[in-house]
Amino acid sequence: MLEDYYKNVKNCTVKFSFDERINVNDLIEAIEEKIGFDTVETVVPMNGVYEISVNNVEYCNTIAKEGIIFKNECVFGSTVGSKIMVVSFMHIPAYISDDEILEKLSLWKVEALGEIKKRYFAHGKRHILDGTRYVRVKFPLGVDSLPYAT
Numbered sequence: 001m002l003e004d005y006y007k008n009v010k011n012c013t014v015k016f017s018f019d020e021r022i023n024v025n026d027l028i029e030a031i032e033e034k035i036g037f038d039t040v041e042t043v044v045p046m047n048g049v050y051e052i053s054v055n056n057v058e059y060c061n062t063i064a065k066e067g068i069i070f071k072n073e074c075v076f077g078s079t080v081g082s083k084i085m086v087v088s089f090m091h092i093p094a095y096i097s098d099d100e101i102l103e104k105l106s107l108w109k110v111e112a113l114g115e116i117k118k119r120y121f122a123h124g125k126r127h128i129l130d131g132t133r134y135v136r137v138k139f140p141l142g143v144d145s146l147p148y149a150t
Contacts, residue, residue, distance in 0.1 A: 013053045014064050014077035030070040035059040051080060087146055088134040108146065111138045
């Protein structure tokens, strides 16, 4: 049965975004020209975003990193569930240090891949902190996000 087949597929999903409506068959052909035929397992269209599942993690990484040629343009996707992403911390008072944030991340076994950056308001020649900080992180296996209120 077809449902049983898809339950056992070990696939990876890449998300592509388009500003206009596209022909899904053209998208499938562009992907399979890049990584090989019979590699696309599912296509889920959602308001200009197309989640494409392929049957091999390496293929997924290839089309996410190298992109595909679609309508004479190189189009890049992003892997769904990537373990590396940028996280933002909002409404952080100035008296909380970056080191305190890094300590919290290490408690959750989340690795910061760079320094914490701060967002500013431009006020004339001055830059005033707005309480938002962000950093690129790597999540451990089994963790896909940070707790909301910490």
